[in-house]
Amino acid sequence: MTASGTHAGPHAGRGDADDLDVEEALALVRAPQSDRADRTGRADHVPARPAGHEHPHRHATPWPEARETAARAARRSTRRPHVSVALGNALGLVLAAPLDALSDLPSFDTSAMDGWAVAGPGPWQIRDGGVLAGHAPPEPLTDGEAVRIATGARVPTGVTAVLRSEHGRTGPQDRLHSTSEMSHGQDIRPRGQECRRGDQLLPTGTLVTPAVLGLAAAAGYDTLTVVPRPRAEVLVLGDELLTEGLPHDGLIRDALGPMLAPWLRALGAEVIAVRRLGDDAKALRRAITTSRADLIVTTGGTAAGPVDHVHPTLARIGAELLVDGVAVRPGHPMLLARTKADQHLVGLPGNPLAAVSGLLTLAEPLLRALAAHPAPEAYRMPLREAVQGHAHDTRLVPVVLRGERAVPLRYSGPAMLRGIATADALAVVPPGGAAQGAGLELLDLPWDTAGIGVCFT
Ligand SMILES: Nc1nc2c(c(=O)[nH]1)N[C@H]1C(S)=C(S)[C@@H](COP(=O)(O)OP(=O)(O)OC[C@H]3O[C@@H](n4cnc5c(N)ncnc54)[C@H](O)[C@@H]3O)O[C@H]1N2
Numbered sequence: 001m002t003a004s005g006t007h008a009g010p011h012a013g014r015g016d017a018d019d020l021d022v023e024e025a026l027a028l029v030r031a032p033q034s035d036r037a038d039r040t041g042r043a044d045h046v047p048a049r050p051a052g053h054e055h056p057h058r059h060a061t062p063w064p065e066a067r068e069t070a071a072r073a074a075r076r077s078t079r080r081p082h083v084s085v086a087l088g089n090a091l092g093l094v095l096a097a098p099l100d101a102l103s104d105l106p107s108f109d110t111s112a113m114d115g116w117a118v119a120g121p122g123p124w125q126i127r128d129g130g131v132l133a134g135h136a137p138p139e140p141l142t143d144g145e146a147v148r149i150a151t152g153a154r155v156p157t158g159v160t161a162v163l164r165s166e167h168g169r170t171g172p173q174d175r176l177h178s179t180s181e182m183s184h185g186q187d188i189r190p191r192g193q194e195c196r197r198g199d200q201l202l203p204t205g206t207l208v209t210p211a212v213l214g215l216a217a218a219a220g221y222d223t224l225t226v227v228p229r230p231r232a233e234v235l236v237l238g239d240e241l242l243t244e245g246l247p248h249d250g251l252i253r254d255a256l257g258p259m260l261a262p263w264l265r266a267l268g269a270e271v272i273a274v275r276r277l278g279d280d281a282k283a284l285r286r287a288i289t290t291s292r293a294d295l296i297v298t299t300g301g302t303a304a305g306p307v308d309h310v311h312p313t314l315a316r317i318g319a320e321l322l323v324d325g326v327a328v329r330p331g332h333p334m335l336l337a338r339t340k341a342d343q344h345l346v347g348l349p350g351n352p353l354a355a356v357s358g359l360l361t362l363a364e365p366l367l368r369a370l371a372a373h374p375a376p377e378a379y380r381m382p383l384r385e386a387v388q389g390h391a392h393d394t395r396l397v398p399v400v401l402r403g404e405r406a407v408p409l410r411y412s413g414p415a416m417l418r419g420i421a422t423a424d425a426l427a428v429v430p431p432g433g434a435a436q437g438a439g440l441e442l443l444d445l446p447w448d449t450a451g452i453g454v455c456f457t
């Protein structure tokens with residue numbers, strides 16, 4: 001948390017052009033320190049700094065670069081061993097081995113229609129009984145014979161075609177006549193039509209969708225070899241946070257605990273814990289050093305106020321700062337650190353929309369790369385009205401999509417969730433702003449296309 005008195009400034013309803021001036025002015029209140037010269041903000045390593053020692057975003061990493069750094073960091077992290085999971089738990093994961101057919105598909109000559117299995121040219125003599133799907137092997141037929149057959153049933157030996165019920169007419173003495181032209185093999189799905197045992201059905205790297213689960217089951221799989229789901233742990237910082245009831249006496253409700261866990265799940269993570277630590281540096285240090293997560297997400301405490309413990313704690317444990325501030329509004333104090341060879345920490349600013357910005361800028365690319373998901377195609381949509389930009393930084397603005405146009409939403413200040421709660425996406429507004437009709441890149445919200453609980457992003 002930052003010291004009171006500096007909080008209100010940047011968020012007090014001013015335009016963005018003012019915003020920078022106010023922040024610059026506020027930064028002058030702090031004593032500049034000598035470690036500034038070391039920090040480029042662009043390399044993959046930024047020396048950790050103690051809190052309160054400089055302007056927190058002086059050398060902010062450009063927004064596109066920050067996202068690339070996060071993805072690259074995950075790719076460089078120690079390789080996590082592949083796992084074998086039951087089909088029911090594989091949705092949204094990525095195949096770590098090719099899906100090879102374990103059997104021919106279909107595995108027997110199969111009737112594609114309800115009707116009669118016939119042998120040779122008609123008319124045919126109808127045999128008693130019939131053949132149903134999943135039932136005992138049928139007796140072989142000889143030319144001139146027919147037997148009732150159901151879709152999915154094994155075709156008896158000797159059968160040359162299946163005559164659909166609507167194309168057959170039965171005459172006296174159980175004689176069957178065809179009322180349409182028939183060809184050899186008609187309406188029989190021959191064994192191996194879709195694949196032979198050993199054929200590669202899907203390559204490594206395929207996202208496990210419901211359709212992939214269906215194919216895997218059809219091909220004989222009970223388990224799949226996949227890239228494990230990244231484990232995330234959320235550490236919510238701040239003494240001012242309540243977990244229930246109305247805000248009172250300067251205390252506010254924790255908006256991030258309830259929001260981040262499902263959002264991280266929607267981004268493909270397994271959330272192993274959400275812990276509320278208050279503003280306790282020791283507890284933060286212990287939580288970070290004992291965490292088993294691949295990604296630790298902290299909220300708040302990224303700025304340089306008296307109880308902003310994230311930077312000093314990272315410095316103390318010797319973490320490597322990969323991104324320390326990003327040229328994006330809201331959310332510029334966000335950070336990314338490598339805490340261990342196979343563990344990263346994303347520090348989200350405490351302001352709730354700033355935290356969303358950090359989540360999408362740093363946590364999303366990192367989780368995507370850890371899970372080996374391919375990056376989604378970037379797409380653009382024209383703006384229905386102009387959006388004011390920041391002088392130097394990218395802005396992320398909640399929008400709704402109306403008739404192929406992106407409409408910016410109100411209530412999108414850094415401390416507000418009212419805009420994002422009704423948004424379809426976040427528009428990426430370049431420094432300087434965007435005119436009406438300008439095509440802007442959109443960041444999808446993970447539930448927007450896939451639905452809550454069934455997200456593969
Ligand atoms: N001197 C400066 N002060 C601040 C700057 C700056 O550049 N210079 N940046 C401002 C910006 S921008 C942000 S964002 C915040 C980031 O601060 P922290 O990450 O240290 O976050 P806190 O100070 O802990 O909290 C900020 C704000 O958000 C509220 N908060 C925190 N956690 C939650 C939560 N779980 N749910 C709801 N609201 C939360 C907190 O009460 C504060 O109001 O720093 C500015 N200051």
Ligand code: MOO
Pocket residue numbers: 010011328329330331332333349351354414415
């Ligand atoms: O304005 Mo701050 O950018 O809320 O992150």
